[in-house]
Amino acid sequence: MRSTQARHEEYFSFLRSVSLLKDLPEEKLAKIIDCLEIDYFDKGEYIIREGEEGNTFFIIAKGEVSVTQTTEGFTEPQEIKTLRVGDYFGEKALISEDVRSANIIAKENDTQCLVVDRDNFNEMVGTYEELQAYLREYVEELSLSDERRNAV
Ligand code: WNU
Numbered sequence: 001m002r003s004t005q006a007r008h009e010e011y012f013s014f015l016r017s018v019s020l021l022k023d024l025p026e027e028k029l030a031k032i033i034d035c036l037e038i039d040y041f042d043k044g045e046y047i048i049r050e051g052e053e054g055n056t057f058f059i060i061a062k063g064e065v066s067v068t069q070t071t072e073g074f075t076e077p078q079e080i081k082t083l084r085v086g087d088y089f090g091e092k093a094l095i096s097e098d099v100r101s102a103n104i105i106a107k108e109n110d111t112q113c114l115v116v117d118r119d120n121f122n123e124m125v126g127t128y129e130e131l132q133a134y135l136r137e138y139v140e141e142l143s144l145s146d147e148r149r150n151a152v
Helices: 004-017 026-035 091-096 118-126 129-148
Strands: 037-041 046-048 056-062 065-069 078-083 103-106 111-117
Touching: 004 026, 026 111, 026 118, 056 091, 056 118, 091 118, 091 129, 111 118, 118 129
Parallel strands: none
Antiparallel strands: 037 111, 046 103, 056 111, 065 078, 065 103
16 A cells, blocks of 8 residues: 555655646645545536535545536536636535536546545635635636526
């Protein structure tokens, strides 16, 4: 079995490559790693369902996911984007204190996500004004694009 040390180093360099986290101090990243869970999904599996309550933030460590949303005039949810390794999702429900606003579906077998719960997310983001401001702005933009595409 891989040592805790090796696991730590592996995640450390991965998290450093995630744009959102690149400027976080070492001890902050280390703390996140200690609290991480890894979830595995098969192709077609829902990671997040629109309208459900959610208390977690995800970072893709392996695979690809599809973001879909129910929009006016369509019977099926429409694909709005694809996210890949190093991308993240699930921040909106945490920041807006709202239900999940889109579906996230694994596009490949053995898609792996690092999962951060609400408390650790707040700890990670809350203490960094820049990070918080960046995400708040991004979430506002998401709400606007939801309106433009007539999401329901
Ligand atoms: C979009 N509209 C909505 C994405 C990921 C991270 C950032 C965009 Cl910073 P949630 C569903 C999640 C949501 C977002 C993600 O889906 N999402 C979108 C949209 O156009 N959500 N409403 N694009 S990918 C993405 C920016 O993370 O968070 O908790 O669950 O509502």
